[in-house]
Amino acid sequence: LIVNETEEVKQTEPRHLNAVLGTFDQLWSPRIVTQVNDYDVRVAKVSGEYVWHSHEDTDEFFMVLNGELTIGLRDDAGERIVVLSEGDVFTVPKGMQHRPMSVGGASILMFERSGTMTTGDYAGDIPSHIDATMGHKIS
Numbered sequence: 001l002i003v004n005e006t007e008e009v010k011q012t013e014p015r016h017l018n019a020v021l022g023t024f025d026q027l028w029s030p031r032i033v034t035q036v037n038d039y040d041v042r043v044a045k046v047s048g049e050y051v052w053h054s055h056e057d058t059d060e061f062f063m064v065l066n067g068e069l070t071i072g073l074r075d076d077a078g079e080r081i082v083v084l085s086e087g088d089v090f091t092v093p094k095g096m097q098h099r100p101m102s103v104g105g106a107s108i109l110m111f112e113r114s115g116t117m118t119t120g121d122y123a124g125d126i127p128s129h130i131d132a133t134m135g136h137k138i139s
């Protein structure tokens with residue numbers, strides 16, 4: 001693991017995603033597995049409802065590693081949901097309001113630009129079950 005003053009987090013050795021997922025239990029608290037150019041590859045464990053938010057400057061890529069993730073989407077055309085099962089991928093376009101949720105719990109992988117706050121433009125109080133973060137380094 002290389003960490004420099006710009007908080008770059010590139011792996012020099014292979015890591016198994018399941019091993020990374022085994023290093024933490026906190027929900028809605030992404031770990032940065034590695035980086036690709038200026039994008040983080042993050043994994044997170046999720047359960048329950050997130051908050052509605054959008055990311056002004058970046059798309060957000062989701063892949064479900066296990067469990068099921070539902071993402072609410074809201075734009076000028078209205079509101080809809082997408083349901084993602086294990087192996088499904090989906091990209092939320094930049095600027096689109098979205099709210100991930102999982103009734104039974106899920107582990108997910110995300111690509112998002114380094115420095116992106118998980119809660120995006122959300123301006124309300126952060127519920128206690130959510131970690132507002134730019135991602136944590138893995139141990």
Ligand code: NI
Pocket residue numbers: 053054055060098118120
């Ligand atoms: Ni988001």
